[in-house]
Every structure is written in structure tokens, then in C-alpha cells.
Amino acid sequence: MVNVGDMLVGYATDENVRKRGASGGLVTAVLAAALEKGLVENVVVMKHINEFEAVPIITNDVDEVLASTGSLHSVPVNLAKYAMGRKVAMPAKPCDAQAVIEQAKRGMIDLDNTYIVGLNCGGSMHPVTTKKMLVAMYDIDPEDVVGEDIEKGKLIFKTKNGEEKAIAIDELEEAGFGRRESCRFCTLKIPVNADLACGNWGVIGDLAGSATFCQVMNDKGVKLLENAIEAGRIEVEPASDKAIAIRAKVNDVMVNLGSTLEKEIFPDIPDKERMQYYMEQMEDCIDCGACKEVCPVCACGEDSKCTMFHSLVDNYKMSMYHLVRLLHLSDSCIACGQCSDVCPSDIPITLLQSRFAIPSQRKREYTPGMNVDDVPPFFEVILK
Amino acid sequence: MAEEGWEPKIVAFCCNWCSYGGADTAGMGRFQQPASTRIIKVMCSGRIDPLHVFNAFLEGADAVLVTGCHIGDCHYVNGNEKTEVKYKFLEEMLQQLGLEPDRLHLNWISASEGERFANFITDVTAKVKELGPSPLKPEGVK
Ligand SMILES: Cc1cc2nc3c(=O)[nH]c(=O)nc-3n(C[C@H](O)[C@H](O)[C@H](O)COP(=O)(O)OP(=O)(O)OC[C@H]3O[C@@H](n4cnc5c(N)ncnc54)[C@H](O)[C@@H]3O)c2cc1C
Ligand code: FES
Numbered sequence: 001m002v003n004v005g006d007m008l009v010g011y012a013t014d015e016n017v018r019k020r021g022a023s024g025g026l027v028t029a030v031l032a033a034a035l036e037k038g039l040v041e042n043v044v045v046m047k048h049i050n051e052f053e054a055v056p057i058i059t060n061d062v063d064e065v066l067a068s069t070g071s072l073h074s075v076p077v078n079l080a081k082y083a084m085g086r087k088v089a090m091p092a093k094p095c096d097a098q099a100v101i102e103q104a105k106r107g108m109i110d111l112d113n114t115y116i117v118g119l120n121c122g123g124s125m126h127p128v129t130t131k132k133m134l135v136a137m138y139d140i141d142p143e144d145v146v147g148e149d150i151e152k153g154k155l156i157f158k159t160k161n162g163e164e165k166a167i168a169i170d171e172l173e174e175a176g177f178g179r180r181e182s183c184r185f186c187t188l189k190i191p192v193n194a195d196l197a198c199g200n201w202g203v204i205g206d207l208a209g210s211a212t213f214c215q216v217m218n219d220k221g222v223k224l225l226e227n228a229i230e231a232g233r234i235e236v237e238p239a240s241d242k243a244i245a246i247r248a249k250v251n252d253v254m255v256n257l258g259s260t261l262e263k264e265i266f267p268d269i270p271d272k273e274r275m276q277y278y279m280e281q282m283e284d285c286i287d288c289g290a291c292k293e294v295c296p297v298c299a300c301g302e303d304s305k306c307t308m309f310h311s312l313v314d315n316y317k318m319s320m321y322h323l324v325r326l327l328h329l330s331d332s333c334i335a336c337g338q339c340s341d342v343c344p345s346d347i348p349i350t351l352l353q354s355r356f357a358i359p360s361q362r363k364r365e366y367t368p369g370m371n372v373d374d375v376p377p378f379f380e381v382i383l384k
Numbered sequence: 385m386a387e388e389g390w391e392p393k394i395v396a397f398c399c400n401w402c403s404y405g406g407a408d409t410a411g412m413g414r415f416q417q418p419a420s421t422r423i424i425k426v427m428c429s430g431r432i433d434p435l436h437v438f439n440a441f442l443e444g445a446d447a448v449l450v451t452g453c454h455i456g457d458c459h460y461v462n463g464n465e466k467t468e469v470k471y472k473f474l475e476e477m478l479q480q481l482g483l484e485p486d487r488l489h490l491n492w493i494s495a496s497e498g499e500r501f502a503n504f505i506t507d508v509t510a511k512v513k514e515l516g517p518s519p520l521k522p523e524g525v526k
Contacts, residue, residue, distance in 0.1 A: 274482030275519050305435055316442040317520050323438045327477050356480050360473060378473065381465045 002225045002236075006216040007244050009207060010236030014066070018210060022071035023200040026212035026234055027091055027117050030196070032065045033228035034089040034115055044082045044090035046072055051145045052127040056082050073148060073155075076124040076180060078296040078336050084108055089115035089224070093124070094188040095336040098369020099296035101193060102332050102376075106299035111372055115224055118194025118217070120201055122150070122254055123183030126341055133177035138165050182337030182350045185262040189254045190247075193370045195221035202239060202247030213239060213247055266355060281352055282322055284345040287312055291339035291349050292325065297332045297368065326356050331377045332368045333357035390526075392446035392512040394421045394505070397436065399429045399463075402453035405495025415502035418509040421449075428452065430463025434474045437488070444525035446518045447487040447508055454492040464492065486511040487518060 002008075011024030017032075018025040031043045045068035046054040054075045059065060080099030083090055092100065097116050103109040125133075131142040138157055147158035154166040155178075172178035191197045197215040214236065216222055228234045239247075269277050292298060292306060300306075306324035314320065335357070339349040361367060364377045398404035404425050410417060422445075426432055429452025440448045450471055458464040471490045478488055489508060493501050517526075 271482060274480065276482070278481060305433070309435055309439070314442070315522065317522060318442065320435075320438060320442065323442075324435060326481075327434050327473060330473055330477060356477055359480070360476055363476070378469065380469045381462055 002216055002222045002229070004216055004218055004222060007202075007239040008214045008216070008225075008236040009203060009211045009239045009243065010214055010234050011207075011211045013233060013235055017066055017069060020069040021212070022069065023198075023203060023209070023213075024207075024211035025069055026214060026236075027119065027198050028066060028069045029233040030117055030224050030228045031068075031089050031091065032062050033231040033233040034224060035060065035062055035065060036233075037227050037231055039223065039227050040089045040113075040115060041087045042089075044079055044088055046075065046077075046091075048072070051148055052130055052142065058082055058086065058088070071119070073123075073150065074125045074127045074130040076126060076183075076337060076341055078294070078338050080109070080296040083114050087113040089117060092116045092118050092191060092194050093121040094118065094191040094193065095121075095186070095334050095369075096296075097191045097194040098188070098334040099336065101369045101372050102297040102334065103299055104372050105374075105376060108299045115220055116191075116194040116196075117224065118191025118197045120190050120197065120199025120251075121183075121186075122189060123179035123186065125178065126180055129177055129180075133172060133175075137167055137172060137175060137177060140165065180337045180341065181265060181348065182335045182340065182354075185258050185265050185354075186335065187255045187258040187262075189258075190215070190251055192217060196224055199247075201250045202243040204240075204243050204246060213243065265351065266358075278352065279318060281347055282319060284347055285319060285322070286345055287319075287321070288344060289321075290342040290344065292321075294338040294342050295329070296336060296338060297329065297334060326353060329353055330357045330360040331364075331366065334369050390513075390517065391418070392420050392509060392517075393444060393526075394447045394449060394508060394512065395440040395445040396421050396423050396449040396451060396505070397429070397432045398423050398425055399431075399452040399459075400425055400427045401459040402457060402495050403429075403451035403491075403493040403501070406451075406493035406497045406501040409496060409498030410502040410505075411498075413498040413502075415499050417502040417505040420509045420512075421505050428458060428460045428463035429467040430458070430460060432467060432470075434470055434477075437474060441483070441487075441518060441520045442522070444518070444521045446515075446521070447489070447512045449504075449508065450488075450490045451493050454494055457492075457494065483518070483520070484515050486515060 010026045012018040012029035017028050034040045035043050042058050042060050043065050044058050047057045048054045052074045054072050056079055078099055079096045097118050104111045134140045134142045144159040145157050146160045149156040154168050156166040158164050169178050198212050202213040203211050306321045310321040333353050335354050337350045432450055437448045452464045491504055
């Protein structure tokens with residue numbers, strides 16, 4: 001029996017999956033069981049190409065799911081859009097789960113058909129930054145990397161000739177590498193908005209490194225776990241009080257760090273200088289539209305206000321495209337960082353957007369992507 | 385600073401049923417007001433998309449006024465309540481962008497409030513005159 005609110009530690013019964021899994025292979029086993037037992041028709045997982053490259057795939061092949069074990073810290077793609085219009089189970093970082101819920105609020109995803117296996121997330125890295133960092137800080141040729149791990153605040157790379165090198169993440173970030181900016185100020189590290197919240201925080205003692213901590217968030221989470229237990233794919237046991245306390249403590253530290261970094265990342269800009277600041281930031285825009293294309297909370301489709309009423313010929317002092325987006329996303333932006341990641345001109349769009357979205361959301365005590373029943377402030381007035 | 389003799393250009397969005405009537409009444413009642421305003425009539429203030437406000441600024445408006453019926457009087461039930469929701473976001477956004485708050489106003493004006501309309505225009509014009517031309521005004525537009 002599994003209940004909502006349970007705190008469990010578990011692992012895949014398949015030794016191979018357990019060993020290859022990021023912690024205990026539980027996530028993979030749960031996803032595979034959901035597919036096998038017909039709970040869902042498809043599963044979204046990451047297909048590895050190498051340490052810095054992976055593509056999300058939508059599959060109904062259990063073997064493909066079983067092959068997708070492991071956490072890719074340098075593949076910051078958001079998976080929400082892959083869940084649209086399907087009956088799926090998917091792994092989800094907190095921001096993936098937030099985007100799924102925002103899409104559900106806008107009628108683009110049916111949550112009843114979407115099983116969200118949440119992954120704790122301390123942050124991800126941009127693949128290009130990671131490669132540069134390997135050369136500059138680790139003195140390792142990115143081609144030689146065969147594995148990567150995070151342990152005790154250190155980022156560890158393993159090379160094909162068996163060497164290992166660890167550097168503290170703080171040190172990497174001070175040198176301008178490390179996690180993406182949006183991850184640094186993020187304060188949602190445990191995906192309490194998903195159906196299950198899985199991670200390695202709180203996995204201690206004999207099980208350290210070979211089990212997954214799992215919090216059951218709702219009925220769908222219960223279903224996912226019971227289904228996987230029934231299929232014989234996982235074994236779980238209650239987490240000890242100590243394990244639960246450790247997990248909570250690490251989370252607190254990370255959340256506090258996020259809040260502290262937010263102040264550093266968003267220094268105040270005086271009223272009179274802000275317009276100039278935004279104009280300078282946006283003047284490199286080449287109008288490619290990639291930031292809209294990847295935005296996981298945008299539910300507008302191809303023909304939308306930001307594009308239809310925007311023309312370079314207007315030669316405006318500020319781009320209509322960006323103005324519309326800055327306003328439009330102020331209640332829904334989850335600061336996932338996708339737009340900054342893909343910008344070919346390196347405009348820190350997420351940071352710009354957050355300067356608008358964060359205060360607007362806080363003022364309304366609204367956090368997007370947490371609960372599908374929270375009405376987006378823009379939809380506040382409904383016909384009585 | 386503004387050039388000598390510079391007059392601000394103000395775009396006022398007025399709804400067909402109330403604030404446009406207010407502007408009319410201001411004229412009929414011969415209330416004095418500066419000739420700074422260009423009125424754009426819409427059926428309901430709820431039709432005013434933030435996009436229209438951006439457009440006005442980007443085309444050279446020095447201030448934009450969003451006006452409509454008093455809350456409860458909207459001729460389309462609650463169009464103006466929707467206006468209010470959008471307006472609040474818009475107001476916060478333009479302030480964050482660095483545009484002076486005095487360049488954007490929301491006001492509910494009924495068809496009989498001619499004097500209120502004229503006073504509103506007079507006040508805003510004076511404030512904007514002090515601020516000078518909008519930083520979003522395109523080069524070459526006065
Ligand atoms: C970027 C990232 C950062 C993380 N940081 C922490 C942390 O700080 N603390 C913590 O306790 N746990 C963290 N985790 C979760 C942890 O690494 C394990 O994923 C979790 O413990 C589940 O382990 P598992 O063995 O059951 O998963 P596995 O069985 O190995 O399954 C992992 C699943 O994650 C999917 N996946 C891999 N990379 C990504 C990605 N980039 N985005 C979305 N899905 C992906 C795979 O497709 C697979 O389905 C992080 C995970 C990621 C992806
Ligand atoms: S009709 Fe005047 S605000 Fe709706």
C-alpha cells in the first residue's frame with residue numbers, strides 16, 4: 001500500500017537498471033512499468049548521444065525507456081511540450097513540471113493523462129559552457145568525458161582513461177562557469193508540483209548511491225508506484241526520520257542559496273537608467289524567434305500577437321515582439337532559462353523577463369506551475 | 385528637456401458608451417482643454433489591448449490614456465473589469481521598463497462628466513509637458 005504523503009526509499013529490481021540509474025533507477029523502472037501495464041501509451045525520456053547531448057524522445061518501446069537511465073546535467077531542455085496531446089508518463093525537473101501545469105491551465109495538456117515523475121534539481125548547465133569549462137578549469141578534452149557526477153557540492157568528470165577530477169561548484173561559478181543563471185536563483189528544488197518527487201537527497205547509509213528517495217505527492221503518484229510494485233519493477237521501503245530530515249535540510253540550504261543569489265543576479269537598476277538598460281540588452285536581437293519557439297509556458301501557437309504585430313520595418317525604438325512577450329509572460333514565466341539558452345545573440349532574456357515576472361507574481365502571491373487550480377492572474381475576471 | 389513651444393501628443397482610448405461621450409460633453413459644455421489629445425474610439429475599454437498602448441508609444445505618443453465606463457456601468461457587463469486586470473500588469477510593466485508613470489493613466493469617465501474629462505486632459509498634459517518627449521518616440525517624430 002502506498003499513500004499520498006509517503007516518504008520512501010526505493011530502487012529498480014533490475015540490477016542493471018539500478019546500477020546505471022542516477023541513484024537507484026527507480027524513475028526509469030516506474031516509467032517502464034507505466035508503459036508495460038498500459039497506464040500510459042507513451043513515455044517521454046532522454047535519449048543519450050553523449051554527455052553534453054541528448055534528445056527527448058516519445059516512445060512506446062520499453063527497452064528504450066530502460067536504456068534512458070541517468071541524469072544529464074548538461075542538457076537543460078524543458079520537456080513539457082512533448083507531453084501535449086498524448087497519454088504519457090515523463091520525468092520532470094521542477095521547471096518541467098511547472099510548464100506542464102501551466103500548459104494544462106491553458107487547455108493544452110490533460111493532466112489526467114499525464115503522469116509526472118518529478119526529479120529534484122539543484123540546477124543544470126549549458127552544454128557549451130560545460131565544454132568551455134572542461135578545457136579552462138579541468139584541463140580535460142570534452143571528447144574524452146565518459147561520465148559526470150555531483151557529490152558533496154563538487155562536480156566530478158570521469159575520462160575514458162579512468163581519471164577523475166572534482167572541482168567545487170562554487171569555485172566553478174565564481175569563474176563564470178557552472179550552473180545556468182536561471183538555476184542559480186531558482187528556489188524550487190524538490191518538485192512538489194509533480195506526482196512523485198524523486199531524488200538522491202536523503203539516501204543515506206548502505207543505500208547511498210544505489211537508491212532513490214521518493215515522495216508521493218498525489219493519487220497519480222500512488223498509482224505510478226503501486227503499478228511499478230505490482231509489475232515487480234521496484235522495491236520501496238519507508239524512509240527513516242533521519243533520511244527525511246537530511247533531505248529537508250539540504251533542500252533548505254539550496255533554497256536559501258537561491259534566494260541569496262537572486263539578490264546578486266538582479267542588482268537594482270535606478271528608474272532613470274532602466275529603459276536604456278533594456279534597450280541595450282535587446283539591441284542585439286536578430287529577430288529569429290527562437291525564444292518563443294522554446295518557451296515551454298507559451299500556449300499561443302504560431303500566429304500570436306507577439307509575432308503578428310511585429311515587423312522590423314517599423315524600426316521602433318523597442319521591439320514590439322519583446323514588449324508583448326514581456327507583458328504576456330509576466331504571470332506565467334517560470335524562469336526555466338530556455339530562452340536565454342537558445343538565444344544566438346546571447347541576450348539574457350530569462351533575466352530580463354524575470355525582472356518583470358518575479359515582482360508581478362510576488363505581488364499577487366502567485367507562483368505559476370504549482371497547482372492547476374490556481375487561476376492565472378490574467379484570467380482573473382470571468383463572465384459572471 | 386523639451387524644446388521651446390513643444391506640445392505633447394497624447395493618445396486617449398475612449399469607449400463608445402461612456403468616456404467618448406464624456407469627451408463630447410466636454411466639447412459641448414465648452415470646457416477648456418489643451419489640444420494635445422488624439423482620441424481613438426473603441427466599443428468598450430475591454431477592447432484596448434496592451435498591444436495598442438505599446439503601438440501608441442512606439443509611434444510617438446508622449447502619454448496614453450485608457451478610459452471607459454465606471455465599474456458596474458460597462459455596456460458589455462464587465463469589459464472594464466478586464467481592462468483593469470490588463471491595465472495593472474501594463475502599469476507595472478511600463479514602470480519596470482523605465483517609462484515615467486505619468487505617461488500612462490487609467491480613468492473611468494461617464495458620458496455626463498464633460499468637466500472631468502477636460503480636467504483630466506489638462507492635468508495629464510501639464511505633467512507630460514514637464515517630462516518632455518517620451519523616450520520611446522521614434523527619431524524624427526515630434
Ligand atoms: C539536471 C538534474 C539535476 C539534478 N539535481 C539533483 C539534486 O540536486 N538533488 C537530488 O536529490 N537529485 C537531483 N537530480 C535527480 C537525480 O539525479 C536523479 O534523477 C533522481 O534521484 C532519480 O534517480 P533514478 O536513478 O531513479 O533515475 P533514473 O532511473 O536514472 O532516471 C532518470 C530519468 O531522468 C531523465 N533525465 C535525465 N536527464 C534529464 C534532464 N536533463 N531533464 C529531464 N529529464 C532528464 C531520464 O530520461 C530518465 O528518465 C537531478 C536530476 C537532473 C536531471
Ligand atoms: S462599454 Fe465602456 S467600458 Fe465597456
